[in-house]
Amino acid sequence: MLKQKMPMATVYQALIAITLVASGAAHAQTGAAAYPTKPVKLVVGFAAGGPTDVVARAFADHASKALGQPFIIDNKPGAGTIIAAQAVASAPADGYTLLFGATNHTMIPGLYQNRVKFDAVKSFRPLCTVASSPTVLVVAPGLPVKTLADYLAKARAEPGRVTAGTAGVGSSGHFATEVFARAQGLQLNHVPYKGAAPVVTDLMGGQLDSSFATLGSVLPQIKSGKLRALAVGAPQRSALVPDLPTFAEAGGGNYAADVWYGVLAPAGLPEPVAQALEQAAAEFAKSAAAAEKLSGLGMTPESQCGAPFAARVAREVATHSQIAKALDLKAD
Template structure:
């Protein structure tokens, strides 16, 4: 009997092995652990405290509660967000390293032209946007223009004299300015505030040292509300609930101009579809939540949810647009 048992041992092992293979092949729940099973790293290409970081932290808090694992912010500022994007593009496509990016991500190819090791479109799985901040054209009350039509008439009457301040060459405000000027055939005098951010632009606008600025709504909302700046038009498909009295560019005679800054979640290319769907659903739910809406309103932003293929198409379109403008203006990052 002992001899028969020993003789049958190899057959028993084979049977157990076949059973295990069957379970792995035909039982997905057995084959893989539910996502996420450990903390998720959310990489942000800006320092803590800025708009992108604040929105990222709000999303991370929501995702942590919704999915039962910590979403940990990893700030990697510098090099025009290239450091952060590179870290995510080269990470495993397993859903545990994500990029919380913004519109400037689509400006990387335009400004760095072949000097980066990833493709802003193909190296990423575009999950969802969660917020947007429309561009708004603002002028000081001292400028004798009341409407967008007045502004355009002044710019046409004084080619190259109407100043438009931005945070710097190649900034989102710079591209927003050039897109509008080109669409309307205007010659504006671009005044870049290199490395100084939006704050000094706003200060000089209020002081009358600048004529105008194509700024993100969040950066000038308090000044608009207080009457220290006049908003002529908002660059979005519809009016913003934050400044409902301000017309869109289309309503004000500025054509189909739109230039909003998006904030959203991206992953390395090749992310498995079930994980992508989980993250897209989580991001979309965040954008729909009242707590997110309250947080975003305080930052001068609107909740927004553009997911999957629609998000990818938007990114690709922006990359093309910004690259064409950069080439025409011979823009390159330092």
């Protein structure tokens, strides 16, 4: 029985079809892995030199090496970081414009209800946190309290008399103060300043009683004994102040008020791009270089990625909005 030969033209067509299918599959596989193919813009809502900017630059350096393209810092300070967030929310969701933000991102809706054209939750895809700085309760060296229990007793005995300084109305310290006061049923006398530095100065001088401050802003003064720390607002003790108890250990309930620093992208970011960025962020948080850089800022590496980070952002937006409404807080 004779076998019928396939026409040569048909053979060529079949080979071409197989080649196209194979090359198409290869292109699809390498297309996802190719990101990034050009520089990536990392938008920061603060001026150069501040804590958020310093961490962002450290992450950018790591990501540039890990992903093979420059990650360029674009500082857009002002309007409570609304300018930076708006720039990212309205950017294409292709991974080439990212937001390096912090906890204050979750305060925007409560403080600027009618001034924003984006949704702090729905307009973004939270990728990963890379660092955190816990809040610590510090008191003036002359205040006659040695422990958190002493502080609570004094505040309850003198409603509205114990002062608590913050970096301003609507600052992370202000929200941290109000969350603790509400949880403990305290009436603290909030004293807003224009920045963290004058708060520290007046604390050391005795013009202020206390402050719920980020650890990085008061770490040198705690170590030198110029300020007394009573508790750290984190689930575990900080390696930077290992002898300082958590609020839970000191009798302050499950209070935690750590400030996170992390990377967010416009909503709709392709999954392969998100995975590449999350991997780079997670690796940065685990690196020795990050630990060294962050410890000098009073921060610790942290890697919370994907859904848990997104849930955290949504939860904090709801909490901060509720507090802002209850206290009628509105930023200019």
